Amino acid sequence: MINFQNYEFSVLRYVHDTLTGEFVNVGVVIYCEKEKWISAQCRNTYARVSAVFPNLNSSHFRKMMKFVQSEFSRANDSLNTELQFSDIKSLQTLLHRVLPKDDSSLQWAPISAGLSMDLDSELTLLFERYVSHYDIKAGRDRRTEQDMWKDFKKTLESFSLTEEFQPKKIAVKDDEIEFLHSWKNGIWHCIEPISFDLSDSDYFKDKAHRWLGQLSSIQDSADKFKVYLLVSPPTESELQPAFNKALSILRKIPVESEIYLENDAPRLAEEIQKKMDIHNQSMH
Incomplete structure (x- = not known):
């Protein structure tokens, strides 16, 4: 019998200008309450983002992506060991522990749910669908x-x-x-x-x-x-x-x-x- 797992996920958006609300998807977080497992995948490149927002601070952007990914890795390590996580019933709580809801440039999309028998593979698929789908494919050098x-x-x-x-x-x-x-x-x-x-x-x-x-x-x-x-x-x-x-x-x-x-x-x-x-x- 195939063992499907319920999961929740959210897409991380980079909002360059909070006044206009224009954004680019830059990461995905997936959470399975039953398995007490959470994982994130964020951009490790910025070409797509800087193509949309030419004055992007690329150094700061890379640091933000590394921070988000490392924080969720740390959260996953702690889910089974720390009492402070025992009351967590949804992904929403974890998201706002890493990035509080405010007017910063990183914002969470509404939470969605799904079923999967391989959560790691599902994270990769979600990242490809929501984040890397629009990336410039490798090919000849483009004129900058x-x-x-x-x-x-x-x-x-x-x-x-x-x-x-x-x-x-x-x-x-x-x-x-x-x-x-x-x-x-x-x-x-x-x-x-x-x-x-x-x-x-x-x-x-x-x-x-x-x-x-x-x-x-x-x-x-x-x-x-x-x-x-x-x-x-x-x-x-x-x-x-x-x-x-x-x-x-x-x-x-x-x-x-x-x-x-x-x-x-x-x-x-x-x-x-x-x-x-x-x-x-x-x-x-």
Whole structure:
């Protein structure tokens, strides 16, 4: 006779902005009361999360994931040995012992239940279903924002720029974005490379909406600024429709901005040189 076990589980969500409530699933916890057994599996990579939230603090995120996983491992070791766990009747109690219910970036999804004859395997299946399903599959190296800026910098070297780029934080009371490549000419001009060399069309809207939301959030900053988005398209032709939709979303950004495809990088470099030259002449 097959021995099925009742279990409860919850998905761990990373909520980047508690005001908008946007989140990405980052872990799963499974609990079997009968077996006095609990286990968690959390992300050990951050590519999916940073694809959605470009300004993710990756070091802090990794530490949070290690903390959650280690805490549930410790809880499992203690379930059969400590009297303090004798009154636990549900997963809810254990979840909030590790991560109390508050406004932090890690939040628990509503608890669900199931049956399994192999709880370890069930945890793996739940993780694949709710967390890793949308991960970029291993394959060729994708073009990153760092790659884009490295090449654009080479393009700029053919022009006689009169000013240096510098980091600049554009901030409002409750939010900020740091642009790494900026210069001031009456207003701040900020260049931001965005790579859409992705493998899954689901990422396109996520990434475009993230930038729309971030730039909308700082539109009332006391610093006057303009953003130049240098955009890299996908390599696979079948992803072009998703890319076109992403561009349409970026065009809704409510701050002064221009979008340049990476093929137009020389034109953007020329535009930068003209603006710098005009500013330099006005200073004399």
